[in-house]
Amino acid sequence: MVVFDKPHALTDTPFHYCPGCTHGIIHRLVAEVLDELGIEGKTIGIAPVGCSVMAYNYFNCDMIEAAHGRAPAVATGVKRANPDNIVFSYQGDGDLASIGMAETVHAAARNENITVIFINNAIYGMTGGQMAPTSLVGQVTQTSPYGRDPKMCGYPVKICEMLSQLEGPEYLERVTVNSVKNARRAKAAIKKAFENQIAGKGFSLVEVLSSCPTNWGMTPDAALKWIDDKMIPYYPLGVYKDRSAKEEN
Amino acid sequence: MADKVLMKGNEAIAEAAIIAGCRHYFGYPITPQTEIAAYMAKRMPKIGGTFLQAESELAAISMVYGVSSCGYRVMTSSSSPGISLKSEGLSYLAGADLPALVVNVQRGGPGLGGIQPSQSDYFQATRGGGHGDYHMIVLAPASVQEMAELTVKGFELADKYRMTSMILADGTMGQMMEPVALDLKVNPAPEKPWATTGTKLSRKHNIVNSLSLVPEELESQNFARFERYKTVEENETMYEEYMTEDAEIIIAAFGIAARVSKNAINAARREGIKVGLIRPITLWPFPKAPFARAAKTAKAMISVELSMGQMIEDVKLASECRVPVTLCNRAGGMIPSPEQVLEAIRAAAKNGGNK
Amino acid sequence: MKEIQFLFSGFGGQGILFAGKFLAYKALVEGKQLSWLPSYGPEMRGGTASCSVIIGDDPVGSPIVSHPDVLVAMNLPSLDRFESAVVPGGTIFLDSTLIGRKVNRTDVNVVAVPATKLANENGFPTLANMILVGKILAELGQFTETGVDGALAKVISAKHADMLEVNKKALKLGADYKGE
Numbered sequence: 154m155v156v157f158d159k160p161h162a163l164t165d166t167p168f169h170y171c172p173g174c175t176h177g178i179i180h181r182l183v184a185e186v187l188d189e190l191g192i193e194g195k196t197i198g199i200a201p202v203g204c205s206v207m208a209y210n211y212f213n214c215d216m217i218e219a220a221h222g223r224a225p226a227v228a229t230g231v232k233r234a235n236p237d238n239i240v241f242s243y244q245g246d247g248d249l250a251s252i253g254m255a256e257t258v259h260a261a262a263r264n265e266n267i268t269v270i271f272i273n274n275a276i277y278g279m280t281g282g283q284m285a286p287t288s289l290v291g292q293v294t295q296t297s298p299y300g301r302d303p304k305m306c307g308y309p310v311k312i313c314e315m316l317s318q319l320e321g322p323e324y325l326e327r328v329t330v331n332s333v334k335n336a337r338r339a340k341a342a343i344k345k346a347f348e349n350q351i352a353g354k355g356f357s358l359v360e361v362l363s364s365c366p367t368n369w370g371m372t373p374d375a376a377l378k379w380i381d382d383k384m385i386p387y388y389p390l391g392v393y394k395d396r397s398a399k400e401e402n
Numbered sequence: 403m404a405d406k407v408l409m410k411g412n413e414a415i416a417e418a419a420i421i422a423g424c425r426h427y428f429g430y431p432i433t434p435q436t437e438i439a440a441y442m443a444k445r446m447p448k449i450g451g452t453f454l455q456a457e458s459e460l461a462a463i464s465m466v467y468g469v470s471s472c473g474y475r476v477m478t479s480s481s482s483p484g485i486s487l488k489s490e491g492l493s494y495l496a497g498a499d500l501p502a503l504v505v506n507v508q509r510g511g512p513g514l515g516g517i518q519p520s521q522s523d524y525f526q527a528t529r530g531g532g533h534g535d536y537h538m539i540v541l542a543p544a545s546v547q548e549m550a551e552l553t554v555k556g557f558e559l560a561d562k563y564r565m566t567s568m569i570l571a572d573g574t575m576g577q578m579m580e581p582v583a584l585d586l587k588v589n590p591a592p593e594k595p596w597a598t599t600g601t602k603l604s605r606k607h608n609i610v611n612s613l614s615l616v617p618e619e620l621e622s623q624n625f626a627r628f629e630r631y632k633t634v635e636e637n638e639t640m641y642e643e644y645m646t647e648d649a650e651i652i653i654a655a656f657g658i659a660a661r662v663s664k665n666a667i668n669a670a671r672r673e674g675i676k677v678g679l680i681r682p683i684t685l686w687p688f689p690k691a692p693f694a695r696a697a698k699t700a701k702a703m704i705s706v707e708l709s710m711g712q713m714i715e716d717v718k719l720a721s722e723c724r725v726p727v728t729l730c731n732r733a734g735g736m737i738p739s740p741e742q743v744l745e746a747i748r749a750a751a752k753n754g755g756n757k
Numbered sequence: 758m759k760e761i762q763f764l765f766s767g768f769g770g771q772g773i774l775f776a777g778k779f780l781a782y783k784a785l786v787e788g789k790q791l792s793w794l795p796s797y798g799p800e801m802r803g804g805t806a807s808c809s810v811i812i813g814d815d816p817v818g819s820p821i822v823s824h825p826d827v828l829v830a831m832n833l834p835s836l837d838r839f840e841s842a843v844v845p846g847g848t849i850f851l852d853s854t855l856i857g858r859k860v861n862r863t864d865v866n867v868v869a870v871p872a873t874k875l876a877n878e879n880g881f882p883t884l885a886n887m888i889l890v891g892k893i894l895a896e897l898g899q900f901t902e903t904g905v906d907g908a909l910a911k912v913i914s915a916k917h918a919d920m921l922e923v924n925k926k927a928l929k930l931g932a933d934y935k936g937e
Contacts (some may be wrong), residue, residue: 164607195600197472209609215598217471218611220494223464226456230468230476231598233452234426238600256464259457408778408785408793408911434797517797578820579778579793581785658819665818739823 160184162193166210173366173373176204176272178330180211182340183243183270186347187214196239197231199224201253203245204278222253225260228267239350241268247277250286250310257312262321264355268346271312274363275384282368286310289387294368313360313393323355325393329362329385331377338390354397362388406581411549411571412437412479414582415505416445418553419477422588424503425451426476428465430458430484433517434573435507438479459484463491463504470500471610473597475557479505481573482523483514485531492566493532497612499627501560503553504538505569507576510735518735519573519658524712527570528686535624537631539567539638540685542656546580552683554586561591563634570685572708574658574737631687640683641692645671649678651750652696654717654727655706656682658737663706666743675751685713693720702750703727706743708736758789760813761897762822766839767831767852769806772886776829777808779890779912783899784812786907792820805834829889830856831872848896850889868896870934876927884927891931900932 159165162184170176187193196214200206202221209216219227224242232240249257249271260267276294277283283296287309291300301309313325324346328339339361346357362384364376371379392398409417416438419427427442439455446453452469456462462478469476480488485506495502506527510520527540539559541552549571556567598608614620642660645667646652655663660681670677680692696703703725705714711729718727730746732738763780767773774795784791794809809822828843830836830851840862843849848866854873870892872885894900905928913920 193601194603197598197600199468206613209611213601213607215601215608216610217468217598218498218609218613219467220460220464220490223460223467223491226461226464227468227471229454229461230426230428230465230470231472232468233454233465234469234472234474234476235599255457256461259461406785408781573797574794574820577795577797579781580817580820581791658821661817662819662821668818737821739821740819 160188162187162213164211164213168211169207170204171367173364173376174204175330175361175363178336179270179272179339179361179363180208182330182336182343183241184212185340186344189344190347190351192239192347192351195237196241197235199228199231199240199242201242201244201248203248205243205245205272206279208243222248222251223256224248224253225256225265225267225269229260229263229265232265232267236266239268239347241270241347243270244272245278246271246273246275246285246287250312258316258319261316261356261358262319264321264323266350266353266355268350269356269358270343270346271358271360272363273312273360273388274365275309276365276368278365278368289383309387311388313358316358317393321356322358322394323396324349324357325360326395327360327362327388327390327393329380329390331362331364331380349397360388362390406583408579409546409582410437410577410579411543411546412507412576413441414546414550415479415553415569416441417584418550418586419503419557420445420449420451421584421586422475422554422557423591424475424477424557425449426469426474427452428454428456428462428476428478430456430462430480432481432484434509434519434576435479435481435505437576438505459487460490463488466502467491467495467498467500470495470502471498471598473591473594473599475503475561475591477503477505479507481507481509482511482520485523485526489526489532492530492538493534493536494612495566496530496532496536496538497534498610499564500566500610501564502566503556503560503569504566505571508570508572510733516735517573519737520708520733520735521572521657521659522709522712522733523570524685524707524709527568528688528716536627537565537686539563539565539634539687540570541567542570542683542685543575544657544660544681546575546578546582548683549575550582550584550586554588558589559634559638563630565634570657572658635687638684639687639689639691641689642679642681642683643692644679644681646678646680646692646696648676649696650699650701651675651677651747652693652700652703653677653679653706653743653747654682654693654703654713655679656685656713659706659708662738662740663743665740666747669740669744670747673748675747677747677751682713688716688720690720693717694722697721697724700725702753704730704743704746704750706730706738706746708738709733758814760811760815760817761826762824763810763812763827763829764807764822764825764839764842765810765829765831766805766807766835771806771831772883773806773831774808775912776886776890777810779887779908780810780812782911783904783908786911787904790814790816792817794820807835827893829893831886831889832856833858836860850893852885852889854885868892870931872931875930875934879926879930881923881927884924887924887927888931888934891928892934894928895932900928
């Protein structure tokens, strides 16, 4: 008999996330992977600034809270000092693609042997719904009340596409968790990103399109559908780089 | 004693750090401290350490934060504009109670400023630099030997009190060569049960964190931190006194300014003027006691600085304004000459303490 | 010995810092107190370079030499800039190949050596600096084999060990130079 249980790598602390937010699902997927690979005891996670700032309360492994955007640099320090540990950062779009863009790009360029879980929900959630670097053209937010105007604010940043141009990174994939099927695919990508690190292959980033019903002003259901209708057309799912697979072919 | 070697101040810091057990260095190029990075780039790979040229000062200090979280001795170095960038990380290190060594080989400012020596980051260093209530232990070497010794001391104090130690040097100290003895005594790092090294599933997870959303908790953390700072003030204040026994005029100066002042004091003594020097070695904690003591007998004090007058405020506070304190300074990368300091001494002697 | 404050000045690339370093290492080998302080700036080559060296028996105070006992001027701008700074009774050593004018001061000693010319004639065109240093040591009565050998061994890295002999030759050439 299969009993649905909480992964060991998650603490008993209840999530603080809003109803319908997919952070909880993604936390669980990461924790399941830590369990399945048997690496919780040697994993060090880096939490960002943003909605998942308190991720350190939810993961049972050792955790470090970084300054806004600096998680890949903190992870770099940790990994260089402890190459035998498994190091991951968990970052939102403001953290990773705006204030921490330099840290992201350079960790990727160095092919730093870390795993990055990138939550793209096209909005600054914790501060109450401001325009993110990944907010879509026309998207209404607190700081783009008339819709994101590319003439004023440029275009949303496509992290996987951008990083795929670099020689450095090992593995880049964009997934989402808005259906069971997609969540399974996401877990496989996350697992691969950790396996790559265990094998010493280098920088692996999984971008997860995520929902923010609260700040998008939608029901949880509508938010999941919005990912299909609006986000995926601009941020197509798929593998953007997989050096080892390419070399094997 | 070991044979002395000739080294630049910057190189002495780097070698002393290695002697102190530091195996992780992160930096970003900036004059006049680049020799530290160059030295580390050469040495670290040979001793199994990490040298990494970071993409920015922000990244470098965050890498330091990561290594320190894991419990290792770690350092970064920069010069004034780079320290402003690192100030974000300095605040986070303080908030997470992490030890680290940060070197500031100061240059003239503000802004991009120049590349010549300066002491105009005194406020930034002694008041913390970044946001929030915190202090760093600030060490001000005045010789290449002290560059080495205070680097070791800096690591030890950082570990002991879970604080950042800052070496506040200047371009002259970094660039000059003097003989230095490297037979430095080192206390190894203490156990760090708080470090994030992996739970091995055998203990509760460790969290390194500076976020604290409940004000009552954050307040008590601040109170506890400042209790610790009080211990530092009581136990770790360092200074040098030079010819102060009978001094009617007291010069306050640190680093290169103290070296220049000694020349002026020797010249003034030949003229019969009773003048001495109090040289703070720790700028935070500031050595209040010798100034308070001297204020009872001295007629005047002179703060000699490579800035528009920053340490002078601490001198006035420490002497409780019992004696007039004047400023003898150059700024923007200029260094007061012994003649300028001598003139200030003569003026103070003539005025007999009357401003 | 009484403390001596040296100021070396010339173009970047003339070995100004190296000459100062050699003196510093010699003082180290001889167990003296010393400091060596370079000017530093964005001009790595071709600009003006200077360096302060102080040698004595007592700990050095300020490492900055603003009134040298010994000025070593290897080009005209250096002489123009620092001639007036030399202490009365001090000495100016100059490279007379590159400096066309006479020293105006009458209260200082002047030792002119055609260092660049001698260096070129003897097949080590980059060692005019060491010819001047040799002359300085001779004038100060401090040219000792052990000091010179010891300092050269320290200031010249093992990688450039082939440069030891030629540097010593240049030093001797300067020391033995008796005037034009």
